[in-house]
Amino acid sequence: MTAITQNRTATDAGLRTRLTTAIQRMQDNRARRAIYRQTVRELNALTTRDLDDLGINRSMIAGLAHEAAWGPTR
Incomplete structure (x- = not known):
């Protein structure tokens, strides 16, 4: 009976x-997606x-936002 109880406890701990x-x-x-959306929103708001002046083309916005949220691609 002890082995069953120990096994169940280990299983519960693994599941937890x-x-x-x-x-x-x-x-x-969720936090990374929020950073992505905020970055896109802010860059799209610029003229x-x-x-x-920043050296950014509008076509680069999605890539820059992705990098801001998830880091540079390898």
């Missing part, structure tokens, strides 16, 4: 860890002249 990790990953992805 996986669930906690999944929740943390979802929260992290073409402002973007030119």
Whole structure:
């Protein structure tokens, strides 16, 4: 009976860890998507002249926002 109880406790702990990790990953992805959306919104609000001064073309906005949220691609 002790082996069954220990096995169940270990299984519960493993499940709890996986669930906690999944929740943390979802929260992290949600925060990154918010950074992406905010970056796109702010860059789209700039005039073409402002973007030119920064050396940014409008076609670069999505890539820059992705890099801001998830880091540079490898």
